[in-house]
Amino acid sequence: MTARKVMLLGEIGVGKSSIVQRLVFDKFEATYKPTIGVDVYRYDVPKSDVRDGITLIVWDTDGNFGDTIFRHVYMKEASAAVIVSDAARPQTLSHAARLADGFAEAMPGRPVALVVNKIDLLSDPQLLDVPEEFSSRSRKIYHTSAKTGANIHSVFHDCADIILRRSI
Amino acid sequence: MAERGIFGLVWFDGDGIVTGRYGRLVDYVAIGEPVSNSVFALIGIDQLVLKQRGERGVLLELPNVSIVIAAGATPRVNLTILWISEQDKFLMLVGRTASQSDLEVELSRQTRARLMAEAEVVAKSNELARVNAGLEQANGDLEQYASIISHDLKAPMRALRYLVEDIEMEVADPKPEAVQAKFDALKAQTRRMADMLTALLDYSSVTSKRLVAEAVDTRALADAVIASMPTRTGMKFSMAGDWPILETLRAPLDLVVRNLVDNAIKHHDRESGAITLTGSLTASTGGDFFQIAVEDDGPGIPADAHDAVLMPFRRLLAARNLEGQGMGLALVRRTVERLGGTISIMSSAPSARGTTVCVLWPTGLWDDRS
Numbered sequence: 001m002t003a004r005k006v007m008l009l010g011e012i013g014v015g016k017s018s019i020v021q022r023l024v025f026d027k028f029e030a031t032y033k034p035t036i037g038v039d040v041y042r043y044d045v046p047k048s049d050v051r052d053g054i055t056l057i058v059w060d061t062d063g064n065f066g067d068t069i070f071r072h073v074y075m076k077e078a079s080a081a082v083i084v085s086d087a088a089r090p091q092t093l094s095h096a097a098r099l100a101d102g103f104a105e106a107m108p109g110r111p112v113a114l115v116v117n118k119i120d121l122l123s124d125p126q127l128l129d130v131p132e133e134f135s136s137r138s139r140k141i142y143h144t145s146a147k148t149g150a151n152i153h154s155v156f157h158d159c160a161d162i163i164l165r166r167s168i
Numbered sequence: 169m170a171e172r173g174i175f176g177l178v179w180f181d182g183d184g185i186v187t188g189r190y191g192r193l194v195d196y197v198a199i200g201e202p203v204s205n206s207v208f209a210l211i212g213i214d215q216l217v218l219k220q221r222g223e224r225g226v227l228l229e230l231p232n233v234s235i236v237i238a239a240g241a242t243p244r245v246n247l248t249i250l251w252i253s254e255q256d257k258f259l260m261l262v263g264r265t266a267s268q269s270d271l272e273v274e275l276s277r278q279t280r281a282r283l284m285a286e287a288e289v290v291a292k293s294n295e296l297a298r299v300n301a302g303l304e305q306a307n308g309d310l311e312q313y314a315s316i317i318s319h320d321l322k323a324p325m326r327a328l329r330y331l332v333e334d335i336e337m338e339v340a341d342p343k344p345e346a347v348q349a350k351f352d353a354l355k356a357q358t359r360r361m362a363d364m365l366t367a368l369l370d371y372s373s374v375t376s377k378r379l380v381a382e383a384v385d386t387r388a389l390a391d392a393v394i395a396s397m398p399t400r401t402g403m404k405f406s407m408a409g410d411w412p413i414l415e416t417l418r419a420p421l422d423l424v425v426r427n428l429v430d431n432a433i434k435h436h437d438r439e440s441g442a443i444t445l446t447g448s449l450t451a452s453t454g455g456d457f458f459q460i461a462v463e464d465d466g467p468g469i470p471a472d473a474h475d476a477v478l479m480p481f482r483r484l485l486a487a488r489n490l491e492g493q494g495m496g497l498a499l500v501r502r503t504v505e506r507l508g509g510t511i512s513i514m515s516s517a518p519s520a521r522g523t524t525v526c527v528l529w530p531t532g533l534w535d536d537r538s
Contacts, residue, residue, distance in 0.1 A: 003204075005212045012279055024236070037232020037244060037265070040209040057211045062232075064279070073230060077212035089283065090290065129294070 001044065003055040004163050005077055006156070009099050010084030011092045012063030015117040018146035019084060020060045023156055028147050035062050038074055045160040054160045058082075067098065070106040079168045080111045080159045087143070088121045090129050097133040111162040112139055113155050120145040176262040178203060179255070182221050184214050187257060193243065194262050203260070209233050209247070217249055217258065226250060227258075232265055314372040318365045325365060329358040364481070367495040371480055371502060384418045386458065387411030390445055393425045397433060402440025409446040414458060414531055420503045421529065425460060427496040428525055432464040434496075441465050450528070457509065457528040464524075468517025478511065497525070504529060 008016045017035050022028055024041045039060040047053035059078070061069060069075060081103040085096035093116065100112045114134065119125050125143055135141065140158070144151040162168075176191030180203040189197050197206040204210040209230060210217070220227045230247040248261040336351045343351070387407070394405050414421075425445075432443045446461040469477055480498040501511045508530040515523040 003208070003211045011283070013283055037234070038209075039234045039236050041236045042208050055211075057208055059209075060236075073228070076216065079212070089286075090294075127298075 001053050001055050002164075003057055004079040004160075004168065005057045005059060006159060007069075007075065007078045007081040007103070008058055008060045008084065009065075009069060009081055009103070010063060010115075011066075011086070011089075011095045014063065014084045014086040014089070014092050014096075015146050016063065016084050017060050019082075019115070019117060019144065019152055019155075020058050022146045022149055022152045023058070026149070028149075030147075035060055037062055043156065045157055051157075051161055052164060054164060056156055056160060058156075067102050069099075070102050075106060078107055078110065079163050080113070081107070082113045082115055082155055082159065084115045084117050085134075087116050087118045087125070087128055090131070093134040094131050097131065100139060109166070110168060111159055111166070113159055114139050114141045115144050115155055116141060117144045117146060119143040119150065120147050174264045178207070178260040178262065179252075179257045180260070181257055182218065184218055184258075191262070193245065193264065196237075196242065207235065207247070207260070209235055221251060221258075222253065223251055311372050314368060318368040318372065322362065322365050322369070325358060325362045329355065329362065332358060367499075368480075371495060371499055381415050381417055383413055384416050384421060385411075385413050386421070386447060389418070389422055390425055390447070393422065393429055394445075396426075397429060402438075403433060403436070404440075404442045406442070406444045407447075408444055409448045411447040412449060412458070416458075416529070416531065417507070420507065424500050424503055424527055424529070425462075427500045428460065428462040428527065431496045431525070432462050432466065432523070436464060436466040438466075449531070455508070456531045458531050459526060459528055461524050461526045463522065465522045468515040468521050468523050469513060470517050471515070474513045474515070477513070500525075500527065 008020055010016050012034065013032065017033070017039065018028060020039075020041050020043075024043050041058040041060060043056045043058055045051070045054045045056060059074060061074060065072065081100070083096045083099045083103070085092040096114060100114060103110070103112055116128065116130075119128075122128060128143075130141075142151050142155045144155060146152060174193065176194030176197075177189065178186060178194050178197050179188040180186045184202045184204065186197055186199050186201060186203050186206070189195070189199065197203070202214070204214045213228065213230075217228050226248055228247070228249040232244055233247055234244045235242045244265045245262050246265055248263070250259050250261070251257075252259045332351065332354050336355075339347065339351075390407065390411060429443065429445070436443075442465050444461075444463045446459075446463070448459045448461075450457050450459050477494075478497050478501045481494045497511070504511055504527055510528045512526050513523065514526065517523070
């Protein structure tokens, strides 16, 4: 099966590891365990009527890297990026927007998914204060909850579709 | 996952097929399969490595990598790949990372805790602003509602009063005494309700009027108010203190002085008495104010009723039979507080007679005496 590398980026504590744990093992741990370096996961996107099967190798990175991640060996041969922010910390959305721009510059033509995680913490997701730099790009924004599992698979399945469609 | 040694070696050929391994750290690597099948962190990168076949030195170095599989994570390792020309193979060195991770984990925990705390402060501040905005909106809606209701009820109340008068005229004189008494009571009640609606409309419209500051001779304004009052014989007025010309809002100031004087007259329990208006400019840390004190020698207001008489439609028991709606001081309070001023009541009743109602009228925004 085709395998492609997807980077999971975002500020420390936004829930990157929880997202990939929910994606791969369908579990959620409330206890925070910071990622040091990188954790690499394998996720098989199932074949469907509109999509061939594909394996995504998800690189769950240390949030402390910041913008330096784009100069790191970890980025080699990445096909896409899922960039995560925290609905309860609006400033992480601005940081995610910067990471998305950085990824687009470092890896042109590769898809970027912007994710607002922990949406379950908001009484009304419509009240989320989205900074202009986050929403102004023509990138799809996903509201997810690793805790409930909401939209987690959509993010990666859409990524897989774009990778296959563009033959990246 | 259990400890599996501190290093391991994996050999793979020019096609990336694993030909051998050594060490418990890499016992999960399948021999005879592409190296990236087991070490899937190499997927994608393996082609870059294979292209460097025959080159000297380190071909790839991946630090701090943990491969997470269903049973748990492999130990965190540094991966280093070299070309061994003597064996015509690639060699991957797998070494456990140094034990600095505990410190790094703790640092990351503390960083996250700080970021979370900062975010919480921002979120609470935003929530407070949102609640305040909601309250302002709700207050505005309530004021508008009170205004609409009181306005719209005035027309049917007026019609009711006219109907009573029409019926009274159509009943031939002389009317029985009991019937006339009921007509009088009915008219009095409808008039009272109409007056209450007017008072409510005035009260709710305090915040909705847009006014422009102008030069106001406060002494002339107070004199005009006193002159317009239906005074009783024996009620004496006097003016004291300073009454400057202020750049201020005329209509609200007139409303305040008029209601203070009217209240002092209305609630006086004797045919003769004295009412003194004292003006003075004051300054405090809260700003500059024009103080208006209206002092009477009436029955006074007990201390436990000072707050109540400033509420809409609230009057002392002794004043229940007097004309009026109990809105005078409430209107004064609402007006001055909306403009940043205050109202206070000083009275020692029932041990002593007399009341002084003191208003601090803000001058800072409009005062242009220079």
